[in-house]
Amino acid sequence: MTTFGVIRFPGSCDEVDALQAARHFGEAKLLWHKDRDLGGVDAVVVPGGFSYGDYLRVGAIARFSPVMESVAEFARSGGLVLGICNGFQVLCEAGLLPGALLPNLERRFICRQLGIEVVSDATAWTAACSPGDVLSIPVKHTSGRYYVPDDQLADVNVVFRYAHDGNPNGSTNDIAGVANAEGNVVGLMPHPEHAVDPLTGSTDGLKLFESAVRERVPA
Amino acid sequence: MARVRVLVRPKEGILDxxxxxxxxxxxxxxxxxxxxxxxxxxxxxxxxxxxxxxxxCEKLLANTLIEDYEVVEEGAAA
Structure with a gap:
């Protein structure tokens, strides 16, 4: 049985949906931002929201929380980590993923269901997908414009792209999500945890959580 | 104590x-x-x-991937 740990920072707002999504495939528990102990979980989800009010820059303060020190260590030793929206921003600030998230080009908060194309299935969080799959998943953010300097772009392990010319935020090369070189750490702006029930229009988000269970190396 | 101002700007070439x-x-x-x-x-x-x-600045106040910073010393703190 896979156990997911979902972090709760002051200002997180999507941690409960992430717990519910993870519980389709395993156990899931909350991890408090002040805890250094990850409680032996097999995979960590850094959820969406506005950690520490997003003061200074999105994700900048959360990156230094006690729990993130342990998550960084966990990630470096091959642990599975998924950052969603604000979680993606935190992982970029922490240097666990390349790049940064800038304010949307149109300067507005956006909230809509989009097609998200899977670019790579060679990550822990997309192993249950195939390249070219288009997942129906919502985005909701103000700072989702993925950026890396041109000279680093070729090295980025792109995992998701906005499909059908649907780039909502001006993100470089339509990038919606990336992974580290090893593929155990993935971050994306769309919210797979909000696409897990037919009631809200799509269950495609479950694929990511299913992937983590499939991928996990038995202890 | 010294009064210091840190100016953080979007890096040139990044759409602002x-x-x-x-x-x-x-x-x-x-x-x-x-x-x-x-x-x-x-x-x-x-x-x-x-x-x-x-x-x-390097560690927290700026993200040097996307921002430049400038440190301006203003003299002794009031």
């Missing part, structure tokens, strides 16, 4: 929609001849050792 919005708003108010507007962040702090401020 906030600066563009301000640049477009000014002519509408009758202020013509304005260009190259960028919006950044000002961090003011009193520090015992101003020599530490660049390290603070």
């Amino acid at each position: 929609p906030q600066g563009q919005a301000v640049e477009q708003a000014l002519p509408a108010l009758g202020f013509d001849g304005v260009s190259n507007v960028h919006v950044g962040r000002l961090v003011e702090l009193d520090v015992e050792d101003p020599g530490q401020v660049p390290a603070m």
Whole structure:
């Protein structure tokens, strides 16, 4: 049985949906931002929201929380980590993923269901997908414009792209999500945890959580 | 204690929609001849050792992938 740990920072707002999504495939528990102990979980989800009010820059303060020190260590030793929206921003600030998230080009908060194309299935969080799959998943953010300097772009392990010319935020090369070189750490702006029930229009988000269970190396 | 100002700016070449919005708003108010507007962040702090401020910028106050910073020492803190 896979156990997911979902972090709760002051200002997180999507941690409960992430717990519910993870519980389709395993156990899931909350991890408090002040805890250094990850409680032996097999995979960590850094959820969406506005950690520490997003003061200074999105994700900048959360990156230094006690729990993130342990998550960084966990990630470096091959642990599975998924950052969603604000979680993606935190992982970029922490240097666990390349790049940064800038304010949307149109300067507005956006909230809509989009097609998200899977670019790579060679990550822990997309192993249950195939390249070219288009997942129906919502985005909701103000700072989702993925950026890396041109000279680093070729090295980025792109995992998701906005499909059908649907780039909502001006993100470089339509990038919606990336992974580290090893593929155990993935971050994306769309919210797979909000696409897990037919009631809200799509269950495609479950694929990511299913992937983590499939991928996990038995202890 | 020394008074220090840290000016954080979007890096040149990175699209700055906030600066563009301000640049477009000014002519509408009758202020013509304005260009190259960028919006950044000002961090003011009193520090015992101003020599530490660049390290603070590198680690927290700026994200050097997307932002440039400038440290301005203002003399003794009030």
